[in-house]
Each structure stands twice: as C-alpha cells, then as structure tokens.
Amino acid sequence: MAAGRSPPTFLLLGAAGGGKSLLLRRLRHIRGARGTGEGRAGEGAGLPFPELPAEEPAELGEPPATLPTVGTNLTDLRLPRRVTVRELGGCMGPIWPSYYSECSALLFVVDASNPTQVSSSCIQLLSVLSAAPLASVPVLVLFNKIDLPCYMSLVEMKSLFRMQDIVSCATQPITMLETSARDGTGLADVLQWLRTALKDPC
Ligand SMILES: Nc1nc2c(ncn2[C@@H]2O[C@H](COP(=O)(O)OP(=O)(O)OP(=O)(O)O)[C@@H](O)[C@H]2O)c(=O)[nH]1
Numbered sequence: 001m002a003a004g005r006s007p008p009t010f011l012l013l014g015a016a017g018g019g020k021s022l023l024l025r026r027l028r029h030i031r032g033a034r035g036t037g038e039g040r041a042g043e044g045a046g047l048p049f050p051e052l053p054a055e056e057p058a059e060l061g062e063p064p065a066t067l068p069t070v071g072t073n074l075t076d077l078r079l080p081r082r083v084t085v086r087e088l089g090g091c092m093g094p095i096w097p098s099y100y101s102e103c104s105a106l107l108f109v110v111d112a113s114n115p116t117q118v119s120s121s122c123i124q125l126l127s128v129l130s131a132a133p134l135a136s137v138p139v140l141v142l143f144n145k146i147d148l149p150c151y152m153s154l155v156e157m158k159s160l161f162r163m164q165d166i167v168s169c170a171t172q173p174i175t176m177l178e179t180s181a182r183d184g185t186g187l188a189d190v191l192q193w194l195r196t197a198l199k200d201p202c
Pocket residue numbers: 014015016017018019020021022023063064065066067068069070088089090091109144145146147148179180181182183
C-alpha cells in the first residue's frame with residue numbers, strides 16, 4: 001500500500017442488538033496482541049492479551065458491556081495489514097447506503113437466537129445485496145449468538161433465509177458462518193475471512 005493511503009474499510013451491518021459491537025470488541029481484543037488492535041470509538045485501546053491460536057475457541061472471559069450504536073463505530077484491526085471496520089448501528093438503517101461507496105467488504109450480522117428478527121434481517125440483507133456500489137464486494141453473513149440455548153442452527157437459518165436462492169441470485173461471493181461473540185466460537189474463522197478479503201479488496 002502506498003504511504004499515506006487510507007486502509008480499506010469493511011462495513012459491519014445488521015439489525016439492532018445482533019452483536020456487531022461485541023463482535024468488534026472481541027476481534028480487537030484478539031488482535032490486541034503487540035498493541036496492534038486499536039479502537040477509535042472511545043471503547044478502550046487494544047488489550048495486552050496474546051493472539052489466540054486459530055484452531056482454539058477464544059477464551060475471552062465475560063463480555064464487556066455494549067451500548068446501542070447510535071451512529072458509527074470505527075475500529076482498526078491489523079491482520080497484519082491494516083483494515084478499518086465501520087459498524088453502523090442497526091437503528092441507522094436509513095443512512096447505511098451513504099457508506100456503501102467506501103466499502104471493500106461487508107459483514108452482516110444476524111441474531112440466530114431471535115426468530116422475530118429473521119424476516120426483517122432477510123429483507124435488509126436483500127436490500128444490501130442489491131445495492132449497486134456493493135455489487136462485487138465479498139459478503140460474510142454471521143449467524144451470531146449460537147451460545148444461547150434457543151439459537152437456530154445454520155441449517156435452519158439457511159432455510160428460513162432461503163439462502164440458496166439468495167446466493168444463486170447475488171452478484172457477490174457470500175460466505176456464512178456461525179459465531180458467538182460472547183464465547184468466541186467462530187471468531188478465528190471471521191479473522192481468516194477478513195484476511196482473505198484484505199488480499200483482494202475491491
Ligand atoms: N449470548 C450472546 N449475547 C451476545 C452475543 N453477541 C452480542 N450479545 C449481546 O447482545 C447485546 C447487543 O449486542 P451489541 O453488540 O451491542 O449489538 P449491536 O448489533 O452492536 O446493536 P446496535 O449497535 O444497536 O446495532 C449485548 O447485550 C451483547 O452482550 C452473543 O454471541 N451471544
């Protein structure tokens with residue numbers, strides 16, 4: 001990357017309460033090794049924990065408290081290449097499109113423990129996928145909160161979302177993962193996806 005050029009920006013979207021802020025806090029915590037993961041959103045700098053091995057579920061302890069994101073939450077991660085992840089609060093849905101033009105990759109979080117949010121999340125996802133500026137960005141759909149006893153499995157979520165139809169109609173490459181931002185399940189795979197997306201940002 002040329003000196004002084006801004007790092008690519010990845011957007012983190014999804015309905016309110018799905019777990020975007022906690023996910024970002026956890027990713028920053030994992031990447032806090034060597035002081036390289038620095039938040040910019042006033043939620044504290046990278047913590048001095050060793051980087052967790054990719055194959056191990058993250059031992060992250062109790063989750064830090066998060067507040068609903070009113071506006072945007074910017075976090076820099078080094079993977080080791082620097083990327084800026086911009087979370088847009090679920091309540092900011094009407095202004096999400098203003099940020100699409102700066103987006104190199106997209107993460108979309110769905111609360112897999114909340115059946116009442118499935119249809120609205122599905123509509124939001126379809127709307128995001130049909131946005132022209134996002135036509136060729138890689139997309140990662142995260143079915144989060146799988147630590148909760150009532151969560152819907154990946155098979156169930158794929159079926160409820162009709163993901164097969166969505167994937168076959170979408171112009172973007174779509175990857176799906178199950179995660180728990182609470183206990184760390186799947187976060188190593190999220191980091192791996194981010195690294196791959198960074199190699200070839202749009
Ligand atoms: N059990 C469980 N709780 C989670 C998980 N991820 C987030 N939460 C909790 O869900 C609540 C909302 O999480 P946030 O990260 O603030 O949600 P958000 O998507 O950023 O919400 P907005 O900023 O309002 O769009 C918090 O109490 C989190 O601790 C998870 O994987 N499992």
